Amino acid sequence: MPRFAANLTFLFAELPFGERCAAAAAAGFGAVEILYPYDTAARDTRRALLANGLELVLINAPPPNYTGGTPGFAALPGGEDRFRYDIRRVLRYATELKAGLIHVMAGQSDAANAIDTLVANLQWAADAAPEQSFTIEPLNPTDKPGYALADFDLAAEVLARVDRANVGLQFDSYHAQMIHGDALAVWQRHSSRISHVQIGDAPGRGAPGSGQIDFPALFAAIDASGYDGWVSAEYTPATRRSADSLGWLRATMP
């Protein structure tokens, strides 16, 4: 069975941030991801992780843009300076938090050279921090209209062009199902380049079992592929308490 992590931006969001690590550990998770850890001093987050015996799997780049605007700059021609500034800042957090992965968000762009820009920026980040692993994640156009990376096959082409061992594909079952209509088929097509997994059902982005995805088949395929990273629960619980949405986890664990 996969090793499951909790995404603390989605799960346990009913609790103050400082209490989420303890709640995840109490629910049986061994690792967490925090999409935007930038509002809390890194040493406080690190302390909470250590106190609860949790590994930090992943954070997102860039920090949120509080004035609104594009989610990320990696695919924005002309945004290279901002991209590099953000990556340097995220690297400081990742180092202090010992975050295994940084998800680099592409941003919204329909420029003809958006993908060329994405490739060049990812190469820059990969070379600037060769010890750090990065991911890219296709996001579905219903939730993120205009996002420059909205297709897993395109993401595979981008990774082939980037050609760096420390940049991989982030497979999110919710986005895979929304974009391509068959998350399992996407897994089978791209498992060799996947370095991180997130799960949520589709449509609706609820807990596994709430939608169309065959999670027992997906978990079996993940195991059969030899993937040994974390599988992070990234869904919106339908229950008031996130802990009450974990029936799928109890059913999955032996």
Ligand SMILES: O=C(O)C(=O)[C@@H](O)CO
């Ligand atoms: O929305 C998702 O799915 C994510 O994993 C986020 O990192 C993107 O905001």
Ligand SMILES: [Mg+2]
């Ligand atoms: Mg995701």
